[in-house]
Amino acid sequence: MTIVLAFLVGGLYAGGLYMMMRRSIVKLIMGLILLSYATTLLIFTVGGLTRAAPPIVPAGVSEPPVPFADPVPQALILTAIVISFGVLAFAVVLIEQTHRSVGTDDSNNLRGIEGEL
Amino acid sequence: MLVAVLSGFGLSLAAPWAVRVGRLRGWLFALLPLLLTLYFLSFTPAVMTGEAITASYNWVPSLGIQLSFYLDGLSWLFALLVSGTGIFIFIYAGAYMADEPLIGRFYAYILIFMASMLGLVLADNLLTLFIFWELTSFSSYLLIGFKHKDEAARKAALQALLITSGGGLALMAGLILLGLAGNSFEISALVAGECLTEHPFYVPTLLLILAGAFTKSAQVPFHFWLPGAMTAPSPVSAYLHSATMVKAGIYLLARFTPILGGTALWHLLLPAVGGLTMLVGAYLSLRQVDLKRILAYSTISSLGALVFLLGLDIPLAAQAAIVFLIVHSMYKGALFLIAGILEHETGTRDVTALGGLARIMPLVALAAGFAALSMAGIPPFFGFVSKELLYETTLGLQDNAILFTTLAVIANMMMVAVAVLVFVRPFTGQLVETPQQPHAVPLGLWLGPLALGLGSLAAGLVLAQVGAILIAPAVSAVVARPTAVKLALWHGVNPMLILSILTVLGGLVVYRYRHSYRRISNRLDMGRQWGPAKWYEFGLEAMLSLGRLQTRVLQHGYLRIYLLTINLVFFVLVGLTLVTKHDFAGQLPSTDLRVHEAVIAAIIAVAMIVVLFARSRLAAVVSLGVVGYGIALIFVFFGAPDLAMTQFAIETLTVILMVLILYRLPPFATFSSRGQRIRDAVIALSVGALITTLVLVSTTVTQPTLLTSYFAENSVPAAKGRNIVNVILVDFRGLDTLGEITVLGIAALGVYALLRLRTPSQRKVDLTATVETELVAEQDKSKEVEAM
Amino acid sequence: MKPAEKDNTIPSLILLTATRYLVPVLLLFSLFLLTRGHNEPGGGFVGGLVAGAAFALYGIAHTVHDARRLLRFPPRVLIGIGLLVAVGSGLFSLFYRRPFMTGIWSVVEVPVIGKVGTPGIFDIGVFITVLGMVLQIVFELMEE
Amino acid sequence: MNVLFINLLLALVWTFLTGSFTPNTLIEGFIVGYLVLWLASPLYGPSTYFKKFRQTISFLFFFLRELVSATLKVAYVVIKPDMDVHPGIVAIPLTVTTNTEITLLANLITLTPGTLTLDISSDRRVMYVHVMNVTDVEAFRQEIRQGFERRVGELLR
Amino acid sequence: MIQTVISAILLTLGALLMLLAGIGILRLPDVFLRMSATSKAATLGVILIMVATAVYFNDLGVTARAMGIVIFIILTVPVSAHMIGRAAYITGVPLWPETRIDELKGRYDEETHRLEGQPAESTNVNQPG
Amino acid sequence: MILELPTIILMLGLILTVARLIRGPSLASRVVAFDLMTTIGIGLIAVYAVMTGQPVFLDIAVVLALISFLGTVAFAFYLERSKR
Amino acid sequence: MGLLLLLPLLIPFVTAALALLTWRRRRIQRALALAGSIGLLVSALVLLLVVWRGGIQVVQVGNWPAPFGITFVADLFSAIMTVLGGIIAVAVVIFSHASVDSRRERFGYYPLLLFLMMGISGSFLTGDIFNLYVWFEVMLMSSFVLVALGNERAQLEGALKYVTINLVSSAIFLTAVGVLYSVSGTLNMAQLSVQLSQSRQPELITVVAMLFLIAFGIKAALFPLFFWLPASYPVAPVAITALFAGLLTKVGVYALIRVFTLLFTQDIGFTHALLLLIGALTMVTGVLGAAAQNEFRRILSTHIISQIGYMVMGLALFTPLALAGAIFFLIHNIIVKANLFLVSGAVYQLQGSFHLKKLGGLYRSHVGLSLLFLISAMSLAGLPPLSGFWAKFLLIRASLEVNQPVIAFVALGVSLLTLFSMTKIWAEVFWKNRPETAPAPKPLSTSVRLQLLLPVAGLSCLIVGIGLLAEPIFILSSQAASQLLSPAEYVTAVLGGTP
Numbered sequence A: 001m002t003i004v005l006a007f008l009v010g011g012l013y014a015g016g017l018y019m020m021m022r023r024s025i026v027k028l029i030m031g032l033i034l035l036s037y038a039t040t041l042l043i044f045t046v047g048g049l050t051r052a053a054p055p056i057v058p059a060g061v062s063e064p065p066v067p068f069a070d071p072v073p074q075a076l077i078l079t080a081i082v083i084s085f086g087v088l089a090f091a092v093v094l095i096e097q098t099h100r101s102v103g104t105d106d107s108n109n110l111r112g113i114e115g116e117l
Numbered sequence B: 001m002l003v004a005v006l007s008g009f010g011l012s013l014a015a016p017w018a019v020r021v022g023r024l025r026g027w028l029f030a031l032l033p034l035l036l037t038l039y040f041l042s043f044t045p046a047v048m049t050g051e052a053i054t055a056s057y058n059w060v061p062s063l064g065i066q067l068s069f070y071l072d073g074l075s076w077l078f079a080l081l082v083s084g085t086g087i088f089i090f091i092y093a094g095a096y097m098a099d100e101p102l103i104g105r106f107y108a109y110i111l112i113f114m115a116s117m118l119g120l121v122l123a124d125n126l127l128t129l130f131i132f133w134e135l136t137s138f139s140s141y142l143l144i145g146f147k148h149k150d151e152a153a154r155k156a157a158l159q160a161l162l163i164t165s166g167g168g169l170a171l172m173a174g175l176i177l178l179g180l181a182g183n184s185f186e187i188s189a190l191v192a193g194e195c196l197t198e199h200p201f202y203v204p205t206l207l208l209i210l211a212g213a214f215t216k217s218a219q220v221p222f223h224f225w226l227p228g229a230m231t232a233p234s235p236v237s238a239y240l241h242s243a244t245m246v247k248a249g250i251y252l253l254a255r256f257t258p259i260l261g262g263t264a265l266w267h268l269l270l271p272a273v274g275g276l277t278m279l280v281g282a283y284l285s286l287r288q289v290d291l292k293r294i295l296a297y298s299t300i301s302s303l304g305a306l307v308f309l310l311g312l313d314i315p316l317a318a319q320a321a322i323v324f325l326i327v328h329s330m331y332k333g334a335l336f337l338i339a340g341i342l343e344h345e346t347g348t349r350d351v352t353a354l355g356g357l358a359r360i361m362p363l364v365a366l367a368a369g370f371a372a373l374s375m376a377g378i379p380p381f382f383g384f385v386s387k388e389l390l391y392e393t394t395l396g397l398q399d400n401a402i403l404f405t406t407l408a409v410i411a412n413m414m415m416v417a418v419a420v421l422v423f424v425r426p427f428t429g430q431l432v433e434t435p436q437q438p439h440a441v442p443l444g445l446w447l448g449p450l451a452l453g454l455g456s457l458a459a460g461l462v463l464a465q466v467g468a469i470l471i472a473p474a475v476s477a478v479v480a481r482p483t484a485v486k487l488a489l490w491h492g493v494n495p496m497l498i499l500s501i502l503t504v505l506g507g508l509v510v511y512r513y514r515h516s517y518r519r520i521s522n523r524l525d526m527g528r529q530w531g532p533a534k535w536y537e538f539g540l541e542a543m544l545s546l547g548r549l550q551t552r553v554l555q556h557g558y559l560r561i562y563l564l565t566i567n568l569v570f571f572v573l574v575g576l577t578l579v580t581k582h583d584f585a586g587q588l589p590s591t592d593l594r595v596h597e598a599v600i601a602a603i604i605a606v607a608m609i610v611v612l613f614a615r616s617r618l619a620a621v622v623s624l625g626v627v628g629y630g631i632a633l634i635f636v637f638f639g640a641p642d643l644a645m646t647q648f649a650i651e652t653l654t655v656i657l658m659v660l661i662l663y664r665l666p667p668f669a670t671f672s673s674r675g676q677r678i679r680d681a682v683i684a685l686s687v688g689a690l691i692t693t694l695v696l697v698s699t700t701v702t703q704p705t706l707l708t709s710y711f712a713e714n715s716v717p718a719a720k721g722r723n724i725v726n727v728i729l730v731d732f733r734g735l736d737t738l739g740e741i742t743v744l745g746i747a748a749l750g751v752y753a754l755l756r757l758r759t760p761s762q763r764k765v766d767l768t769a770t771v772e773t774e775l776v777a778e779q780d781k782s783k784e785v786e787a788m
Numbered sequence C: 001m002k003p004a005e006k007d008n009t010i011p012s013l014i015l016l017t018a019t020r021y022l023v024p025v026l027l028l029f030s031l032f033l034l035t036r037g038h039n040e041p042g043g044g045f046v047g048g049l050v051a052g053a054a055f056a057l058y059g060i061a062h063t064v065h066d067a068r069r070l071l072r073f074p075p076r077v078l079i080g081i082g083l084l085v086a087v088g089s090g091l092f093s094l095f096y097r098r099p100f101m102t103g104i105w106s107v108v109e110v111p112v113i114g115k116v117g118t119p120g121i122f123d124i125g126v127f128i129t130v131l132g133m134v135l136q137i138v139f140e141l142m143e144e
Numbered sequence D: 001m002n003v004l005f006i007n008l009l010l011a012l013v014w015t016f017l018t019g020s021f022t023p024n025t026l027i028e029g030f031i032v033g034y035l036v037l038w039l040a041s042p043l044y045g046p047s048t049y050f051k052k053f054r055q056t057i058s059f060l061f062f063f064l065r066e067l068v069s070a071t072l073k074v075a076y077v078v079i080k081p082d083m084d085v086h087p088g089i090v091a092i093p094l095t096v097t098t099n100t101e102i103t104l105l106a107n108l109i110t111l112t113p114g115t116l117t118l119d120i121s122s123d124r125r126v127m128y129v130h131v132m133n134v135t136d137v138e139a140f141r142q143e144i145r146q147g148f149e150r151r152v153g154e155l156l157r
Numbered sequence E: 001m002i003q004t005v006i007s008a009i010l011l012t013l014g015a016l017l018m019l020l021a022g023i024g025i026l027r028l029p030d031v032f033l034r035m036s037a038t039s040k041a042a043t044l045g046v047i048l049i050m051v052a053t054a055v056y057f058n059d060l061g062v063t064a065r066a067m068g069i070v071i072f073i074i075l076t077v078p079v080s081a082h083m084i085g086r087a088a089y090i091t092g093v094p095l096w097p098e099t100r101i102d103e104l105k106g107r108y109d110e111e112t113h114r115l116e117g118q119p120a121e122s123t124n125v126n127q128p129g
Numbered sequence F: 001m002i003l004e005l006p007t008i009i010l011m012l013g014l015i016l017t018v019a020r021l022i023r024g025p026s027l028a029s030r031v032v033a034f035d036l037m038t039t040i041g042i043g044l045i046a047v048y049a050v051m052t053g054q055p056v057f058l059d060i061a062v063v064l065a066l067i068s069f070l071g072t073v074a075f076a077f078y079l080e081r082s083k084r
Numbered sequence G: 001m002g003l004l005l006l007l008p009l010l011i012p013f014v015t016a017a018l019a020l021l022t023w024r025r026r027r028i029q030r031a032l033a034l035a036g037s038i039g040l041l042v043s044a045l046v047l048l049l050v051v052w053r054g055g056i057q058v059v060q061v062g063n064w065p066a067p068f069g070i071t072f073v074a075d076l077f078s079a080i081m082t083v084l085g086g087i088i089a090v091a092v093v094i095f096s097h098a099s100v101d102s103r104r105e106r107f108g109y110y111p112l113l114l115f116l117m118m119g120i121s122g123s124f125l126t127g128d129i130f131n132l133y134v135w136f137e138v139m140l141m142s143s144f145v146l147v148a149l150g151n152e153r154a155q156l157e158g159a160l161k162y163v164t165i166n167l168v169s170s171a172i173f174l175t176a177v178g179v180l181y182s183v184s185g186t187l188n189m190a191q192l193s194v195q196l197s198q199s200r201q202p203e204l205i206t207v208v209a210m211l212f213l214i215a216f217g218i219k220a221a222l223f224p225l226f227f228w229l230p231a232s233y234p235v236a237p238v239a240i241t242a243l244f245a246g247l248l249t250k251v252g253v254y255a256l257i258r259v260f261t262l263l264f265t266q267d268i269g270f271t272h273a274l275l276l277l278i279g280a281l282t283m284v285t286g287v288l289g290a291a292a293q294n295e296f297r298r299i300l301s302t303h304i305i306s307q308i309g310y311m312v313m314g315l316a317l318f319t320p321l322a323l324a325g326a327i328f329f330l331i332h333n334i335i336v337k338a339n340l341f342l343v344s345g346a347v348y349q350l351q352g353s354f355h356l357k358k359l360g361g362l363y364r365s366h367v368g369l370s371l372l373f374l375i376s377a378m379s380l381a382g383l384p385p386l387s388g389f390w391a392k393f394l395l396i397r398a399s400l401e402v403n404q405p406v407i408a409f410v411a412l413g414v415s416l417l418t419l420f421s422m423t424k425i426w427a428e429v430f431w432k433n434r435p436e437t438a439p440a441p442k443p444l445s446t447s448v449r450l451q452l453l454l455p456v457a458g459l460s461c462l463i464v465g466i467g468l469l470a471e472p473i474f475i476l477s478s479q480a481a482s483q484l485l486s487p488a489e490y491v492t493a494v495l496g497g498t499p
């Protein structure tokens, strides 16, 4: 599965980056989301895969039975996806407000102050 | 000595307030240079015995930087020059700029300059020297641009600053190299230390230091800033741009002669550059009609002569240089001040538009006469002695004596012509109508030039004393061994005298035919199109164009190209490292795969492709949801229930968010061309392939982690939780979570502000603004009133 | 889209009625996730999300205004409180001269939850913050 | 509902007595408790508990039966090679009045054969149902009224 | 052991029902018919799987969760179906041309989505073709 | 193992559902497909819990059941609003 | 002692959270912001003192021993950076009182600013690579909001780029952390240092180093990844731009210095040579870009990039003196850059524009402000004896010492062009006459003037002070550099001698 996931991660990166490079800012949103999936899955994959053994200690014993999935990448991912969620929420609203304020969804029309030179 | 140097800085802080004393302010400020002159004079006996007075204060000892001062003959002479001229300049400026509202700032700057110049010549530490060096450039900038409303003044100030600072930067590098080569930053130690001319750093060091000296002392091809600097008020021109600052380069060369001098390179570069400058300055000088520009070019010529002399391979050269230095400072300072008076009184500096002023301002005319005579090298003026010495030096050379002597004679003929021009045209003949009606000149104005002019005469009369007291210690310092100096007006009829007479006669001839000269030289003029001033402008323009071009190329404002660039950088850096550094010998991770895992992975891939090519936004959002849910299922399969739960929850919320947002956004549009899409796809796929490789490679070297076993062992006993992931989140690595919820809080604030905060213009236009928002705004206003 | 028009869509009766049953269930479950999180899958974060979902559902079925009333506190205040609770739980250990965020546990066991400790309080802070954040965003967007 | 409470209590007591806290013992306990209560019913005076309980059970079975048959019908339709369905949207006037009743009814209709509640009219008088096979509209309305609506009414009153 | 066998059978049945729903959603011609398939088959499928799970683990916590899921599914599936159906109808998702009768037609207020509750006499049978 | 069978059946169902998701054509159909996917997902998680003997996974199914409903409602909500 | 290390994080955090509860009560918010920033500064100063006296300070958050929990570490470098953060925060908060409009103040300006400071302090003090990511995000998230706060069109357009590009950077950062954990099995930077130096696959580590280089390179605005900066910095409220200019990119530089001294030193021949090249290109493009601009804030903004190049140069040369130079440069540049932006803000308050064409005449009417500008501008250009001179001197000397004349030449040339840009502003804004079309300077109330000038004057004093008292600052920088160059010290302090 690691190999499959490696390709999946690469694919998600490619997809996310491709979408981000579109001119439509609506697609930019999708690209950002795909990119955050890609990162999440990457950490999960490189952190090592262990099937169906959650890092939870059964009641009454003091350690989980081996093998168990590495809890550290899980905790990291949890933090990371939560953070990306917050950031994405903001980014999405920002894009919407930009569209509303500027009246375009073509990022070529959003050259900002650089366009003034 | 530190106090002496810093006093100028101290007073400059007070200057804006000190000017309130009114008309007497010039005299008041002159007290400081007077005191300083007296202070330095008090060292006369010591200096004459060849003793060096040192003072050292720790500044940045760990970098070898001391505020160390070294008063020997050379620095003493320069210090006297700076403070002595300063007296007259300060008095003069008080009268000259009587109505200037910003006179306080003027005194502040010129005091800073004076202090810096003193620091420069007294410094023993290379870095200290450099610091004061830069400060002189900077104060010069402020003074050249003193008439700051005038665009020409601003440009000239910038030009002077860029040229001298550029040289300054080279000097800095040179001084650092010198310090590194000589293992000390103290000049006295370097002089005493081992010979550096064989050191591998020697050539770059010398070139860099020369670059500093040549820019500051307006050597060709950096000379053009000096005429530009004539936009400065005349006291500044007299003080900085003839008597002192431009001599800093000369000082530097003299100072470093014992350290860097004596090599073939030295004897090649200095005479070449100096000689060229001498000629070019002289050539250009007579072409001018603006009095100050005439003087400026002649100053360039003189500075060239000084560099020329310092580079000649003969002991007498140092003596000739020091004498000429003093001579020039006195007569040129006087002439600049006189030029200032003329402009002040008549409203013009055009030498052809003046005449007969001797009747109105006799004392000024007297001063001008003295100065011009000294400049022309007429006995018994000090200038005569200097010219004799010059010829004696060139004639004494072993190589190129004829060539160099001819050069000197030609340049000096021109100087004679200039001297005649600046005295005869304005002061003799018919009184000419001028823009302003000239009046009698007040004491403050004529005192300075007259004193300097008299000085030129007096020095010629007490030559022996001048030679013993002023010249000898300085020369000893330059050649780094005690040297006696014997000066005399009369040596009998010798080749030098004949050359002197020839020079004066030639100068008169040149003066006579000055109009033809101007015409011919104007016709031959190439400087305006090809001269270094053009290079400067071209360089500046090229730099600006390059900047604009680069901005267009790199800073174009297209977000997608920015992202493309990042991708390319990523691909190149990571790809190259991966390919060149890594050997792909490691075994691939296990290929063990279950049906459901494969199916979910395939579904994720398919859903992602749907996202990429979806025509409808909502189809894309639904497919994104599928991708997210699919990833959550992978979390399930590999034992991450907390992750899966969170992913499901977040995914759902993302869908809600997207749904709430999307219906306000336009439908998907395809703006880019097919070619762009293919290009982007290729790049994106390349990066993706790189990531895949990275994942594969890094999973082959996965290490058993220390953390995991610790967490597993301690989760229940120490942290009292069975869900290790949760224990990590709230306990082992709780700080991460604290940051994480902070991000969420900020994001929420951000969304709130984005949606609620409207610019005033938006408020008007935005018809969708809800009554509720407006109500809130109303309440806010009332609250604001309360708060005020 | 004037406000008068905005919320005039007739809400679905079925959804309204179902919400009456679903919201308490969701809230209960969110607390369940919160309290059990230390030992079973769950925790303050997911709990907060589920609780947020409950209020969001209420907002969709009724109006945002009603959902805000149901919540009682403005979401922003919840965020502030949540952050303070979280950091406060970390500061608690300073009374015991331990570093910031050292877990301090009660000696006696509380029924249902088990031992009470500062990490649990921290998780409550997470819960409140997440709830506040979700609602701040969702409410704002739905009101637009 | 007091009796239900006692019944649940008895089920709990039973699980404690048997010492194993699994769903099986809980259900055992509930059945035993129900029997005990039924035997001891005179103690509690008149109570609708037993009647309601039986009604609920029978409703559940009815519902499950309907759900299974619905699923089989769908299966038949779906698997059959030709798509032989004649759908339609039918309005059904409602007799039940409370929101809970209406919603329960709507949900049940959705979960049972060939029907799907689309919406309730804003005056809560009419329910619009999507039907997979419409043959006789009136007969269908009657069927709903007699089947679900009646049972829901009985159960919730 | 018996528990395992029972739960395996139930799980398989449940899975088959979900497969059935999958076939249904793919084959049926319009969105309303598709919902008919998913709302029933999938619900029963979940119920069977949950019962199987409860039987398999025979643990109070698991059973409670399984029960919770079942109740929640029964509670929510019809609601979602209704919401989607209503939205689909309002947004004009076309009915399958074979649809014989549409008594909703024209009953929604365009602006407010208020739904008229008219007596059901005036049935207008759709003429296919 | 005998429990592989339900998993594979579920996967088949999932694939068919995805096919509908791709084909659409109406958004409503896609949402229905998405809804069915979550339901199958709940089933899959439960099967997986049984298959691996890890009842903790069931908690995920509970969360999914509770929360996915909201997604569907949101889509419907959006659909209705986008009409105006 | 343990708490002290966390105070720079917790003080802004708690004040920000309190500000959320006192929403829209402007006075309280202002007071909280001031209290938070002063608290941050004071605690950072105490921390620096303690580190100076007692060496590297470490606290194991949650009392879990390193490398298991999260460790907060203050070595001299991080303590210095935290102090600088405090200084800029105080100045910006005071300046904000006078310059930020009430609209923004009512929409969370102060809490956001405090959260930003929290993220910055956390980034400086954490000893854990993932925790660094978290604080980066806290910092970025608040900066995202602050850039967009106000909803003006230019702001939104700038923010869009800023956010998008930084999200990409974060994704790369996260990827890098994931791979790093995968190949080393730890997140604690001290232990990472040990693990990586013993790695069996140093080549892979170099690949990871590239990931970090790109991730931090974007945040630090290195060539050719800087485009987000000129796009976004000039659109925020000027007080915020000052804060960003002073601190945000520098956090990227801090992170670069941290990881390329502590973690990635296996292949210096490659990585640091690459850094040197990037540093040179960054310097040059930044300064040329600035020369092309004709707007006060945009000149300054583009110029930030150029200065980052110097810091990277110091890192790339990798000698004690060069690193000391880089740190000295950081100290100097943070203060100077922020101050220049504050001056531009004061000018804006007076004349209502940032365009050089629309400005002028302030030399005559506002001599104090002119002088304060000149001090900062000349310090930026490296005029001795101001702070910038020493920074430049150290770097040039360091490069000449290791026989890298090319980079020295580039650095000197760039410094000349810096001078050009600064004098351009000086000539246009101060010397030149006020254009006919421009309005006369607005008379400002005394309190507003005080709030505008106090921070500028204070920072200017620091600039002069650093220049005159270069010795202690240099010793501090060089001690900090020597700590950086001996990772063993850091490792021992964190892991307690049992790496």
Ligand code: NA
Binding pocket: A075, A076, A079, B728, B729, B733, B736, B737
């Ligand atoms: Na975490």
Ligand code: NA
Binding pocket: B642, B723, B725, B726, B729, C037, C041, C042, C043, C044
């Ligand atoms: Na958890």
